[in-house]
Amino acid sequence: NAGVMQNPRHLVRRRGQEARLRCSPMKGHSHVYWYRQLPEEGLKFMVYLQKENIIDESGMPKERFSAEFPKEGPSILRIQQVVRGDSAAYFCASSLSGDNSPLHFGNGTRLTVT
Amino acid sequence: AQSVAQPEDQVNVAEGNPLTVKCTYSVSGNPYLFWYVQYPNRGLQFLLKYITGDNLVKGSYGFEAEFNKSQTSFHLKKPSALVSDSALYFCAVRDRNSGNTPLVFGKGTRLSVIA
Numbered sequence: 484n485a486g487v488m489q490n491p492r493h494l495v496r497r498r499g500q501e502a503r504l505r506c507s508p509m510k511g512h513s514h515v516y517w518y519r520q521l522p523e524e525g526l527k528f529m530v531y532l533q534k535e536n537i538i539d540e541s542g543m544p545k546e547r548f549s550a551e552f553p554k555e556g557p558s559i560l561r562i563q564q565v566v567r568g569d570s571a572a573y574f575c576a577s578s579l580s581g582d583n584s585p586l587h588f589g590n591g592t593r594l595t596v597t
Numbered sequence: 598a599q600s601v602a603q604p605e606d607q608v609n610v611a612e613g614n615p616l617t618v619k620c621t622y623s624v625s626g627n628p629y630l631f632w633y634v635q636y637p638n639r640g641l642q643f644l645l646k647y648i649t650g651d652n653l654v655k656g657s658y659g660f661e662a663e664f665n666k667s668q669t670s671f672h673l674k675k676p677s678a679l680v681s682d683s684a685l686y687f688c689a690v691r692d693r694n695s696g697n698t699p700l701v702f703g704k705g706t707r708l709s710v711i712a
Contacts, residue, residue, distance in 0.1 A: 487640070516699055525704035526641070526687060531697065538697050574640055583629045583648050583691075586700060588640030 489589035504560040508577030603703035618673040620688030631689040
């Protein structure tokens, strides 16, 4: 049973370009979460999705950031017009249900904006 | 609002000695509590969770954690540390009565076990 798959592992973008981060949850999991990790800041929640629905996007910046989890295919975190401050590790996690089920994390996408 | 505090950025312990990584939490209701471990360039791995029942929870790799409601703490412990336990440890909380709110993580504690 494959775990949470994220790609790419590393992504380099110039300022102003778009970044697309993909996440395939564990088989059977319909809850997907995106977190951002910066050194010394821990893990910051960004957005929580279920199939075709955004449940909670309170941690996601209102501008330039968007996320989707379509009926078919992976979840996508999209960052438009990237800036240097967007450089971070972005982790996707999935769970079987939304209550006390543990989150299963992917290995992350490390975004570097030059 | 829910929050987690991990008061120590770094914990150093000698191999074979007991280790403790501290965590305190704040929720308006009753908590679900979790510990995760992160190795370099990897995602977080689930170690253990407290849902209800026995306050002492046993998890992976010999780790355990004790839920203390009066002190709002959930410290991670291991009787005898291994060098391979060196990693970044995260405590996380969710309010049991908060519906679909996501897990809130602490800033992490870096554990270094010295041979």
